Amino acid sequence: MNSATEWQTTLPEFLLEAEMLLAKSEECLNHLHLIRDDSDAIDCMKNSLIKLAEKADSLALQAISEFSRHIQYLIANAASPVQLHDQALDALHACLTLLAWQLELIDTRTGELGMDDSEQVTLLATVTLQIPQKNFSYQPQQRLRQISN
Template sequence: MNDGKEWQDTLPAFLLEAEMLLAKSEECLSHLHLIRNDNDAIECMKNSLTKLAEKADAMALGAISTLSRHIQGLINNAQSPLQLHDEALNALHDCLTLVAWQLELIDARTGKLSLDDSEQTTLIAAAAQLIPQKTFGYLSRQSLPHAS
């Protein structure tokens, strides 16, 4: 998808939709800080992240897609998604902040997102430490990027 004019024509619409989906996720996360056991907020965040990942896939933005899927996966596979504590919610917020930065760093001419994936790996690992998972080894089965 990332080829010249077509990319430049579709990028503004993608960014608008991606920013709306990210804002929705952040709104749900803020809501969870206030009301921990709100299943609607959890589901809304998971759905928004899934849609964001799909949109990023369509634009060939693998880093954004991967990070969005990992965040969604951590929430989806949490032992107690309705009981996330402040540290876990803060770790999720850090991940969403990185997604926002990734959206900002997309080269409008080329569609490339040149960045070191070590921060992404670190943030997901930190969130995984704070969000006990139902299935042992969740992250080891995922295609978590490795820092080079």
């Protein structure tokens, strides 16, 4: 948990940076709808998600940092990035939408994000189904539950 003084100074800056990183990820995703195998757009989205995770870590926003890292991992671990079909891109869009919604739910006094991880788990499972993975042993549901305990 962060102190109230810390939140008053750092949270607005974090939220602004997080919104910009999510907007950048959305731009990359929109580009992938047009050019499915654009490695620059894929790298841009992965980098934006990692930066978001790092920024969230610095404020101890574990739910946001871990979710961002999981999404990035699933993109990075794709068996074949050119297989990003409409359903895969839609699943990634749903993840970015949830991240944006979670940012709005951060308690500005305590920095806590009071929520369960069920929607994150469901979306990660959907992305895993839509984007075949190189490493089949990765199971986001178990990993998120380990983190939240």
